[in-house]
Amino acid sequence: xxxxxxxxxxxxPIDIWVEESRDGELYYQRTANISEGxxxxxxxxxxxxxxxxxxKFTLPNQSKPIExxxxxVNLPEDPDGLGMGVKFLNLTEEQREAIVRYINExxxxxxxxxxxx
Numbered sequence: 001x002x003x004x005x006x007x008x009x010x011x012x013p014i015d016i017w018v019e020e021s022r023d024g025e026l027y028y029q030r031t032a033n034i035s036e037g038x039x040x041x042x043x044x045x046x047x048x049x050x051x052x053x054x055x056k057f058t059l060p061n062q063s064k065p066i067e068x069x070x071x072x073v074n075l076p077e078d079p080d081g082l083g084m085g086v087k088f089l090n091l092t093e094e095q096r097e098a099i100v101r102y103i104n105e106x107x108x109x110x111x112x113x114x115x116x117x
Contacts, residue, residue: 009035046084
């Protein structure tokens with residue numbers, strides 16, 4: 001993934017727990033930020049790049065959880081580093097709109113520019 005692709009979407013900080021599962025294993029990960037294209041887990045031992053995971057999370061002030069597949073696309077440069085970037089793979093239009101709405105609310109609340117589509 002090129003640097004341009006990584007920055008294709010506006011990111012906003014978000015601090016929520018995300019249920020992440022794969023191969024019968026279940027993890028609860030803490031997020032650092034979210035964009036229309038994915039999210040970043042901080043302070044976690046990363047899975048190998050390319051790993052496909054199932055994600056389930058609920059955005060603040062929303063009641064319907066988002067369930068989506070994700071691919072690990074970004075790892076810390078330091079081999080002993082923590083954290084990993086996850087790209088959403090199969091967002092529905094409704095889920096994408098909910099994420100965009102949340103991002104735009106955060107940008108608006110902080111007086112930031114750069115509304116997403």
